[in-house]
Amino acid sequence: MPGTPPTRFVYLGPEGTFAEQALRSVPAAERGTRTPARSVGEALDSVRAGDADAALVPLENSIGGAVGVTLDEMAEGEPLVITREVILSVEFVLAARPGTSLTSIHTVAAHPQASTQCRGWLRDHLPDAVVVDVLSNGAAAAGAGTGEYDAAICAPIGASRHRLTTLADKIADHPDAVTRSWAM
Numbered sequence: 001m002p003g004t005p006p007t008r009f010v011y012l013g014p015e016g017t018f019a020e021q022a023l024r025s026v027p028a029a030e031r032g033t034r035t036p037a038r039s040v041g042e043a044l045d046s047v048r049a050g051d052a053d054a055a056l057v058p059l060e061n062s063i064g065g066a067v068g069v070t071l072d073e074m075a076e077g078e079p080l081v082i083t084r085e086v087i088l089s090v091e092f093v094l095a096a097r098p099g100t101s102l103t104s105i106h107t108v109a110a111h112p113q114a115s116t117q118c119r120g121w122l123r124d125h126l127p128d129a130v131v132v133d134v135l136s137n138g139a140a141a142a143g144a145g146t147g148e149y150d151a152a153i154c155a156p157i158g159a160s161r162h163r164l165t166t167l168a169d170k171i172a173d174h175p176d177a178v179t180r181s182w183a184m
Contacts, residue, residue, distance in 0.1 A: 006053030016158030
């Protein structure tokens with residue numbers, strides 16, 4: 001029904017990602033249901049099929065560039081109307097289970113974009129740690145939460161969602177980085 005605000009939201013998951021953090025900045029999404037999708041295509045297809053009222057997906061990062069899969073899905077899938085643009089500051093944190101010290105970290109889980117954007121900090125503070133590539137910042141936080149990895153580079157929402165302690169915040173080499181997302 002025109003003019004009816006959306007109540008069912010889907011975003012590129014898993015939980016604890018910058019996409020979820022961006023979606024939570026939308027007032028209607030705070031009041032509605034939020035469901036993670038496994039891919040950009042799945043998120044957009046949820047809207048196309050009527051299973052969700054709106055989807056939020058990343059479009060580009062000021063450091064990493066365009067998110068090709070989002071552009072491909074918009075060009076190739078059934079048309080969707082972009083209803084909102086969300087620009088989110090990308091503030092990475094290093095998080096670990098409570099009681100973990102910086103000196104005890106041997107493995108750090110991170111999405112490849114995250115580890116690239118925090119390369120200088122890692123070199124200066126954890127030069128001997130092995131960085132393990134994972135599929136998302138949320139997966140990094142989840143892996144640190146279960147003890148699979150000693151720590152994670154993740155979004156602040158990922159640290160809190162997985163009950164991690166923030167050992168260092170604002171660790172990105174480019175403190176002014178942003179990610180632009182679209183809601184449709």
